Amino acid sequence: MYSFKNDYGEGAHPRILNALMETNLVQEDGYGEDSFSKNASELIKAKLGRNDVDVHLLSGGTQTNLIAISAFLRPHEAAIAATTGHIATHETGAIEATGHKVITVETADGKLTPDLVKAVADGHTDEHMVKPKLVYISNSTEIGSIYSKKELQDLRGVCESRGFILFMDGARLGSALCSEENDLNLEDLPGLVDAFYIGGTKNGALLGEALVICRERLKDDFRYHMKQKGALLAKGRLLGIQFQELFRDGLFFELAEHANRMAGLIRNALEKEDTRFLTHSPSNQLFPILSNKLIAELQKKYAFLIWEKVDEHSSAVRFVTSWATKEEAVNELIEDFKRMKL
Template sequence: MKKYSFKNDYSEGCHPNILEALIKTNLSQQNGYGYDGYCEEARLLIHQKMNNDDADIHFVSGGTQANLLVISSILRPHESVISAETGHIFTNETGAIEATGHKVHGLATSDGKLKPEHIQSVLDLHTNKPHQVKQKLVYISNSTEIGTIYKKKELQELSEFCKTNDLYLFMDGARLGQALTSEINDLTLEDIANLTDVFYLGGTKNGALLGEAIIITNKKLKEEFGFHIKQKGAMLAKGRLLGIQFSELMKNELYFDLAKHSNVQAMKIKSAFQKKGFQFLSETFTNQIFPILSNSQIEKLAENFDFYIWKKVNEERSAIRIITSWATPDKIVDDFIININQL
């Protein structure tokens, strides 16, 4: 029997509504490069969700591409970006940002989240201007790469600190749906639009075949962004493919329902590990959990399921990463819990 994979939340294709919409609209002629009716409809729906008609919205194919486009468009040659060490731009993008000539300051944090004091520590080390790079952008992820989320007070404090110190705030939203539907979340999409300069809604990890919606709220960052998209090969002639997907995801709360499903499935698994007395690498309430198991227990679970060994704790134990998706079935979760109970 083929192992079920808990390695990521993009192993499946897409939600059936998207496939049906792609087929239904297949022969409809549309303008190219994101000027089609479907992209316009998707933009309208997103504007309504965040109660902001002024934001610019651009659809691109993936998260690394979105990060590269946003950061490289904002920073001047002598400027740098601050990130948690767990941040995707610091650990999993093959130096994409550095390749554009910009330094990434990676900071160690216990929960994957940046606080004003973290950022201040970098600013304090770069006062010898113009002989050092100038920090201009703060990059955060919500949910983070280790499954934690920002609460409203935390984001307000970050936003205020960035404004006071003339820094832009950019939120990677590859799993923003999961963050917003977490049982402990107190942020809204409108809050995020008000408290950041730019962020994106992730589709790839939440029911789309592919695609992210970059949302620029700061007027200073809007001008000429389209040139960056085109120059870096991110402007699809058939932009409709992205518009159709986001239009379907934004209808009838589908985007948020899919994210909530992935969270609920992960929390069922988390509860099973907790009842068996397992500890976790981080306290999470989204679709990523990081239980700490012995080497023999990991081998036992790996007989029937795929997952990543995330971090070695000591010679005898490691944290594994379990990720559920918008499509993770109840039966699979039930079977996995049976296996957990047998450890």
């Protein structure tokens, strides 16, 4: 059984494991004050071309979202997200548990637009309602779409005009930036969003996300928020070593490029077979619509998610490729798809 269920099913890239082993007996300070974490922060700042941002290393995406959003918002303020947004669908009410409402918006492609944000803002008029304050987006989104530079510039514009915070979930940022359809560079992001994070968990690390805070007023006391919510790890070095390895050269991008290339092989093969897709997803997540009979046959050999029912006879499934997906497995899936479809 070969799995295409997610991009965190494997452990970590061997270079990361080797780095952890080689530094295992080096004594370091705790709570992110170790030399590895400090160096990782400097490497990320250098890649961004910005020394005026704060970088914080946290263990996972849900933890990063809930700490960042709850730190950035006052008690009566709320976040705006697409209905498919991770904070709205797959975080067990983590944001709401911190006291902040998530206002969801239906979208065609998982992406928020200025008009959608304006509609929410205009619908919340006084102190009898929560006050929208933060716009939450993901890149890539939960359904595999990516934001263009122009789309982010337009969102930035409406957020500035309304006094909103623009926050980007980057759990799969590597895949988005390495997509063939992408026109963004990592160094563009500090000028477009107020805070974002770089996902390591889904791109070759054992665990870890690197939160980058760009707006000055959002930086205050952030380590206090991390400590209060259990995110300030005594052995913060475990995160620092991993991000140091990912960013000391081009490993972070190499791993994302591999995941995208594997997804591209599957996408191209299925398109040649006239397969319909639930959504356009130029990243490492694919959502083909298959007959239920074909799905049952494929499930005998491969693991993947059934995303949603399309009609009585077909469903959309999700195939996800990772930094470690084997090309032989991809080719075998393609051949089995062609054979079983007949």
